[in-house]
Amino acid sequence: DGGITQSPKYLFRKEGQNVTLSCEQNLNHDAMYWYRQDPGQGLRLIYYSQIVNDFQKGDIAEGYSVSREKKESFPLTVTSAQKNPTAFYLCASSIPGQGHYEQYFGPGTRLTVT
C-alpha cells in the first residue's frame, strides 16, 4: 500500500524539550510538506522540501527545524524556541511540476506540551 505514515499518533512532552515528529512516504514523491493545524484555523505551512537535501521555510517556520536526507523521509523537530507547540501536525507530499500536483496527507501527530 502506498501512502504517508506519521508517528507517533499522540506525543506528550514537557516544556523546554525538543521533540521530533516522523514522516515517511513510499509514493516516490519529490515534494514534502509540514503543516500545523490549530482549532478554528486553516492549515499553516511550516516547511516544505522540493527535493532531497533542499528545504524552504513556510509561513510559520520559527521554532521548527527539518531535514531531508532521504526522498522518503522528512522529519520535523519542534524546538524549545517554539512558543505554542501544542497542535495537530500534518505531513503531506506531492509530485512537483507546473502546479498541477495533488497533495496527499498523512494521518497526523497530535503534540501536547505541558
Add this chain to the structure above:
Amino acid sequence: KQEVTQIPAALSVPEGENLVLNCSFTDSAIYNLQWFRQDPGKGLTSLLLIQSSQREQTSGRLNASLDKSSGRSTLYIAASQPGDSATYLCAVSSGTYKYIFGTGTRLKVLA
C-alpha cells in the same frame, strides 16, 4: 496575498438532501484548487483536484466547480448521507509549492 474563505463554518442537514459548500479566494491567478475531507482527529483525504483550465470535476456523488474570474469554487454533494459528516476544506495553489487553505466547513448529516 491570497486568502481563502469558506462559508458557512458549520452546516447541519437532514439525510438525503443535496447541498453546496462554498470556497472563495481573493487572487484569481491560481494553478489549481483541491477539495479535502477531514474526519475528527484524522489527516486530510483528497476528494477532487480542479486544474485552472478546468471548470469542474466529478467523483461519484461529488461535483466541484471552479470560476476563477469570480474567485469561487463550490463542492456539490448529492443525496447526502450520515457518513458524509466531516469537515470539508478547500485549498488553492498559485503556481508555487504552497497551498493556501480555508478554515473549512463542518458538515453534519442527520439520520
